[in-house]
Amino acid sequence: MKDGKYLVGFIGFGGIARGPHYTGWKKLQDVEVIGIADPSEEVRNIAKNEFGIKYVFENYDDLLKIEEIDIIDICAPNTIHFPATIASLKAGKNVLCEKPLAVKKNEVEEMIKEAKKSGKKLMAAQHMRFMRESVAIKKLIDDGELGEIYFAIAYALRRRHLPTSLTFIDKNLSGGGPMFDIGVHILDLTYWFMGCPKVHSVKGITLTKLAKRKDIRGLWGEWDREKYNVEDFASGFVRFSDNRALTLTCSFLANMExxxxxxxxxFGTEGGIKWPNGKLAKEKNGILQNIELKLDVLPNPAPHHEEIRVFLECVKENKEVPVKPEQSLEVIKILEAIYISSETGKEVIF
Ligand SMILES: NC(=O)c1ccc[n+]([C@@H]2O[C@H](COP(=O)([O-])OP(=O)(O)OC[C@H]3O[C@@H](n4cnc5c(N)ncnc54)[C@H](O)[C@@H]3O)[C@@H](O)[C@H]2O)c1
Structure with missing residues (x-):
């Protein structure tokens, strides 16, 4: 902290950092973004010259030496999340980390241990929980409108939107394909809607069917088919300890309508609902009802900004973060288990 302001540093200052994360912090009056670390010289020049960031480093260890920094916002590729979080927590910083929190269950477990040891906050930036549709539907669920949700079908399907950057398609950086890029969003959201139960077992399959083909065109442009080494399709069946379940299906390149x-x-005992459109299915006095919730007229704060505002509030008031790392642990456990199950052909039982 300096002059009454919370100081923020970024690890990774690419697309998501320079977009909604930077503007999210800038909106807050008692915050200053003071430094960044990024191995790309081009990015460091942008940070210095276009954003006027005071401290710009190639290596995040140098950023973490700045004692007054209170919060580190990690927006580096997925596989960097784990080492960068551990280093930041060890340096006494609070950490907001982009999704997925990490790419291995063991890594998340270590991150949770380190956060506890340091007494600092750690939260995965699952911004979809902060969307107006999500907040409204969660309230309805918590009010008992759906009864017990015993099953869910989660989709993160894209027809031809394959991200072209290696950040998302080279396993060394991304840890995986659509599961870690977009599947993690819909899984975290569904898991939260279901009340965050413990995972019992996971069965799944991951496939690379279209991404290596030269005749397939992406709507975001060309990608390096040689370096593409992750799945382009994945599907999993997850059973929870309390005998409820969900399915998750994701793709960058699905042949779909x-x-x-x-x-x-x-699917709940008292009603069913679809997110995000808010179509609610119920039965009352023997009469089936389809109810359309008017979610589009609710106030609509930018979800990334909300997540940043709420995280700061938790740091200031020493409150528990809303996206608890223990919940992210179950989410990452599921994703990792889908890969393991796909490889072994067996169900992973926890
Ligand atoms: N929540 C969302 O809506 C959303 C959207 C996009 C990306 N993301 C997440 O944000 C992260 C970054 O994605 P992006 O789209 O900004 O990617 P990007 O490739 O645009 O930016 C990543 C940046 O990290 C830098 N970097 C690489 N290694 C680093 C290291 N060791 N230390 C510090 N910086 C390093 C790169 O040079 C690059 O500038 C990913 O984890 C991704 O999953 C989230």
Whole structure:
């Protein structure tokens, strides 16, 4: 802290950092973004010359030496999340880390241990929990409108939207394909809607069917087919300890009617609902009802900004973060287990 302001440093200052994360912090009056670390010289020049960032480093260890920094916002590729979080917590910083929190269950376990040891906050930036549709539907669920949600079908399907940057398609950086890029969003959301139960077992499959083919065109341009080494399709069946379940299906390149299907359908004993459209199915006095919730007229704060605002509030008031790392642990456990199950052909039982 300096002059009454919370100081923020970024590890990784690419697309998501320079977009909604930077503007999210800038909106807050008692915050200053003071430094960044990024191995790319081009990015460091942008930080210095276009954003006027005071401290710009190639290596995040140098950024972490700045004692007054209170919060590190990690926006580096997925596989960097683990080492960067551990180093930041060891340096006494609070950490907001982009999704996925890490790419291995063991890594998340270590991150949780380190956060506890340091007494600092750690939260995965699952911004979809902060969307107005998500907040409204969660309230409805918590009010008992759906009864017990016993099953969910989660989709993160894109027809031809394959991210072209190696950040998302080279396993050394991304840890995986659509599961870690977009699947993690819909899984975290569905898992939260279901009340965050413990995972019992996971069965799944991951496939690379279209991404290596030269005749397939992406709507975001060309990608390096040689370096593409992750799945382009994945599907998993997850059973929870309390005998409920969900399925997760994700793809960057699905042959499907529309351009994308980013949704989750929740089946409850008293009602069912689809996110994000808010179509609620119920039965009352023997009469079936379809109710359309008017979610599009609710106030609509930018979800990334909300997540940043709420995280700062937790740091200031020493409150528990809303996306608890223990919840992210179950989410990462599921994703990792889908890869393991796909490789072994067996169910992973925890
Ligand atoms: N929540 C969302 O909506 C959302 C959207 C996009 C990306 N993301 C996440 O944000 C992260 C970054 O994605 P992006 O789209 O900004 O990617 P990007 O490739 O645009 O930016 C990543 C940046 O990290 C830098 N970097 C690489 N190694 C580093 C290291 N060791 N230390 C510090 N910086 C390093 C790169 O040079 C690059 O500038 C990923 O984890 C991704 O999953 C989240």
């Amino acid at each position: 529309g351009i994308s299907d980013f949704s989750t359908t929740l």
